[in-house]
Amino acid sequence: MEATSDISEVHLRVNYSEVDQMGAGYHARYLVWLDLARTEHLRRTGVSYAELERRGFRLAVGEARVRYRQPARYDDPIRVRCWLRERASRRLTFGYAVEHAEDGRLLATGETSMMVLDADFRWSRLPPEVANRLPVSPDPVRI
Amino acid sequence: MEATSDISEVHLRVNYSEVDQMGAGYHARYLVWLDLARTEHLRRTGVSYAELERRGFRLAVGEARVRYRQPARYDDPIRVRCWLRERASRRLTFGYAVEHAEDGRLLATGETSMMVLDADFRWSRLPPEVANRLPVSPDPVRI
Amino acid sequence: MEATSDISEVHLRVNYSEVDQMGAGYHARYLVWLDLARTEHLRRTGVSYAELERRGFRLAVGEARVRYRQPARYDDPIRVRCWLRERASRRLTFGYAVEHAEDGRLLATGETSMMVLDADFRWSRLPPEVANRLPVSPDPVRI
Amino acid sequence: MEATSDISEVHLRVNYSEVDQMGAGYHARYLVWLDLARTEHLRRTGVSYAELERRGFRLAVGEARVRYRQPARYDDPIRVRCWLRERASRRLTFGYAVEHAEDGRLLATGETSMMVLDADFRWSRLPPEVANRLPVSPDPVRI
Numbered sequence: 240m241e242a243t244s245d246i247s248e249v250h251l252r253v254n255y256s257e258v259d260q261m262g263a264g265y266h267a268r269y270l271v272w273l274d275l276a277r278t279e280h281l282r283r284t285g286v287s288y289a290e291l292e293r294r295g296f297r298l299a300v301g302e303a304r305v306r307y308r309q310p311a312r313y314d315d316p317i318r319v320r321c322w323l324r325e326r327a328s329r330r331l332t333f334g335y336a337v338e339h340a341e342d343g344r345l346l347a348t349g350e351t352s353m354m355v356l357d358a359d360f361r362w363s364r365l366p367p368e369v370a371n372r373l374p375v376s377p378d379p380v381r382i
Numbered sequence: 383m384e385a386t387s388d389i390s391e392v393h394l395r396v397n398y399s400e401v402d403q404m405g406a407g408y409h410a411r412y413l414v415w416l417d418l419a420r421t422e423h424l425r426r427t428g429v430s431y432a433e434l435e436r437r438g439f440r441l442a443v444g445e446a447r448v449r450y451r452q453p454a455r456y457d458d459p460i461r462v463r464c465w466l467r468e469r470a471s472r473r474l475t476f477g478y479a480v481e482h483a484e485d486g487r488l489l490a491t492g493e494t495s496m497m498v499l500d501a502d503f504r505w506s507r508l509p510p511e512v513a514n515r516l517p518v519s520p521d522p523v524r525i
Numbered sequence: 526m527e528a529t530s531d532i533s534e535v536h537l538r539v540n541y542s543e544v545d546q547m548g549a550g551y552h553a554r555y556l557v558w559l560d561l562a563r564t565e566h567l568r569r570t571g572v573s574y575a576e577l578e579r580r581g582f583r584l585a586v587g588e589a590r591v592r593y594r595q596p597a598r599y600d601d602p603i604r605v606r607c608w609l610r611e612r613a614s615r616r617l618t619f620g621y622a623v624e625h626a627e628d629g630r631l632l633a634t635g636e637t638s639m640m641v642l643d644a645d646f647r648w649s650r651l652p653p654e655v656a657n658r659l660p661v662s663p664d665p666v667r668i
Numbered sequence: 669m670e671a672t673s674d675i676s677e678v679h680l681r682v683n684y685s686e687v688d689q690m691g692a693g694y695h696a697r698y699l700v701w702l703d704l705a706r707t708e709h710l711r712r713t714g715v716s717y718a719e720l721e722r723r724g725f726r727l728a729v730g731e732a733r734v735r736y737r738q739p740a741r742y743d744d745p746i747r748v749r750c751w752l753r754e755r756a757s758r759r760l761t762f763g764y765a766v767e768h769a770e771d772g773r774l775l776a777t778g779e780t781s782m783m784v785l786d787a788d789f790r791w792s793r794l795p796p797e798v799a800n801r802l803p804v805s806p807d808p809v810r811i
Contacts, residue, residue: 254564255402255574256410256557260456260721261789262403266729267703270696271542278540278600288541289600292689300695304733310789313403314564314575360690360739397707398717399700403578404646409586410560413553414685421683421743431684432743435546443552447590453646457707457718503547503596541688542696546742548689599689 245376246322247280250340253315263310270303273335273349276321280333284372296363297356298331305349306382316340322376329355329362331373336380348382388519389465390423393483396458406453413446416478416492419464423476427515439506440499441474448492449525459483465519472498472505474516479523491525531662532608533566536626539601549596556589559621559635562607566619570658582649583642584617591635592668602626608662615641615648617659622666634668674805675751676709679769682744692739699732702764702778705750709762713801725792726785730759734778735811745769751805758784758791760802765809777811 249272257268281288281298288298311317318340325332330352337347357363364370392415400411424431424441431441454460461483468475473495480490500506507513535558543554567574567584574584597603604626611618616638623633643649650656678701686697710717710727717727740746747769754761759781766776786792793799 252564254557255560256408258403259398260401260403260405261726261728263728265399266732267399267696267699270699271540274541274696278538287600292599297690299690299692299739300736302733302735303695304731306731307729310728313578314573395707397700398703404583404585406585409589410553410556413556414683417553417684421681430743435742440547442547442549442596443593445590445592446552447588449588450586453585456721457716542694544689545684546687546689546691551685553685 245374246320246379247276247283248318248320249276249279251275251317251319253311253313253317255313258313261310262312266305266307269305269307269337269347269349272317272319272337273321273351276319276335277333277351280321284369286369291369294366295358296365297358297360298353299356299360300351301330301354302352303349305347307347309344309346311337311346317346320379322379323373324350324375324378326370326373326375328364331355334378334382345380348380350382388517389463389522390419390426391461391463392419392422394418394460394462396454396456396460398456401456404453405455409448409450412448412450412480412490412492415460415462415480416464416494419462419478420476420494423464427512429512434512437509438501439508440501440503441496442499442503443494444473444497445495446492448490450490452487452489454480454489460489463522465522466516467493467518467521469513469516469518471507474498477521477525488523491523493525531660532606532665533562533569534604534606535562535565537561537603537605539597539599539603541599544599547596548598552591552593555591555593555623555633555635558603558605558623559607559637562605562621563619563637566607570655572655577655580652581644582651583644583646584639585642585646586637587616587640588638589635591633593633595630595632597623597632603632606665608665609659610636610661610664612656612659612661614650617641620664620668631666634666636668674803675749675808676705676712677747677749678705678708680704680746680748682740682742682746684742687742690739691741695734695736698734698736698766698776698778701746701748701766702750702780705748705764706762706780709750713798715798720798723795724787725794726787726789727760727782728785728789729780730783731781732778734776736776738773738775740766740775746775749808751808752802753779753804753807755799755802755804757793760784763807763811774809777809779811
């Protein structure tokens with residue numbers, strides 16, 4: 240069974256709805272950008288998060304942390320990279336880098352730790368065919 | 383069975399997350415404000431929307447319309463009034479006025495038409511004890 | 526001066542943050558999807574909305590209307606089409622179709638009318654080189 | 669000059685727009701709830717954040733961290749408590765507890781560290797009459 244690529248990336252543009260009156264991306268939106276990247280990272284295992292839910296699994300955020308380094312501006316092209324930092328039987332920790340897609344500036348880094356639950360919100364474990372296709376990657380940037 | 387008050391109101395303050403770089407409330411957020419007011423209007427029947435869902439009913443938005451008249455600004459105190467405009471067996475149409483809570487300026491008006499569905503998203507009807515407690519009100523402002 | 530293509534489209538996937546506990550896209554999010562499509566439609570003129578703002582113009586939503594036809598589900602691939610319905614000197618009316626990107630089902634239609642303002646929120650007119658590159662299109666679907 | 673109360677609290681109800689298809693408050697929304705509480709905590713100094721911005725100050729989020737302990741459910745009444753954890757000349761660190769307003773269960777805790785900037789996003793210091801009215805409080809719960 241071949242591992243998927245260790246680091247995923249998604250691209251987006253900062254939309255008007257996401258910018259505050261400082262002209263900067265509102266900080267809570269970054270957690271949604273991380274979600275977009277995590278969703279695509281999971282999809283690469285061949286089992287999307289939507290499919291995991293249909294099979295009775297839940298990945299619930301247990302902890303989230305973001306460091307905001309430079310503001311994202313309206314209409315900026317953004318790249319969000321996502322990788323798995325740590326894998327325990329019932330917990331997955333993802334790392335993220337939010338970067339300006341053109342000049343490469345690091346705008347933010349983050350980490351979310353996800354609890355593996357069943358449909359009744361009890362602790363569970365990912366199916367092995369999914370877990371095995373989620374390789375842990377060293378951090379490409381300092382988080 | 384006594385009718386509830388014909389027009390409800392909720393109060394909120396425009397939060398930083400809701401303001402765009404024009405310094406005005408982002409237009410999509412108004413639909414959330416209308417939702418807050420509609421939720422409280424329904425609660426006055428004695429059966430909250432949460433309880434309606436537990437009983438197997440859904441009110442799904444079929445159409446929404448908002449007219450933006452004056453911008454809401456960051457930290458403005460806002461009053462949202464909500465009333466029932468029309469009641470059909472399977473459809474409820476609510477009207478809304480978004481006003482500055484201190485100076486009373488009309489900032490926006492809106493209308494949403496809600497389809498009464500069951501838990502499987504088929505057409506349904508509200509329980510009579512709820513429907514009977516939702517009086518239709520004349521519009522307090524022009525929508 | 527060549528006209529841009531009359532209808533733009535953007536693609537997105539319904540993210541977890543956008544889905545409510547009915548498992549359907551929350552209705553206010555559709556206005557953000559329309560904004561994403563309108564932003565790309567404007568970009569095709571060669572002058573992005575970001576650039577218009579830097580030149581002192583504002584397009585503020587005067588009225589928005591959405592008809593919800595079928596629910597968008599979590600992780601659904603979505604296509605949003607946008608076109609100009611009407612152009613007056615100080616007002617642009619855009620039409621939108623929200624469709625399932627794979628099976629083509631029409632999920633929602635919408636319209637927003639945008640007021641052309643200057644940086645002080647007074648009525649203004651678009652620069653002719655922009656206005657001339659925004660052709661009015663017949664509706665591709667009934668709104 | 670009298671200190672304001674050391675811990676502020678705001679009350680809200682979980683709105684439909686905030687709940688995901690697990691039936692739980694979507695994790696990014698908690699950052700907005702923290703913002704609501706921080707805004708009210710600042711207001712107690714007699715100088716609201718809106719007024720601080722008018723005077724040329726910015727409080728930009730440098731780091732945010734949330735621990736999600738129990739899910740908030742649709743329509744749950746929520747209390748968010750906010751206090752100042754640390755005060756440096758150019759940085760304020762706030763702590764937060766998100767609790768069920770009726771049964772008191774601790775749903776989440778969080779921390780945000782805010783950078784004091786001027787209108788050009790350079791490091792700055794809060795005016796003393798504001799800083800002096802923001803007492804540091806011991807954590808009322810473990811963060």
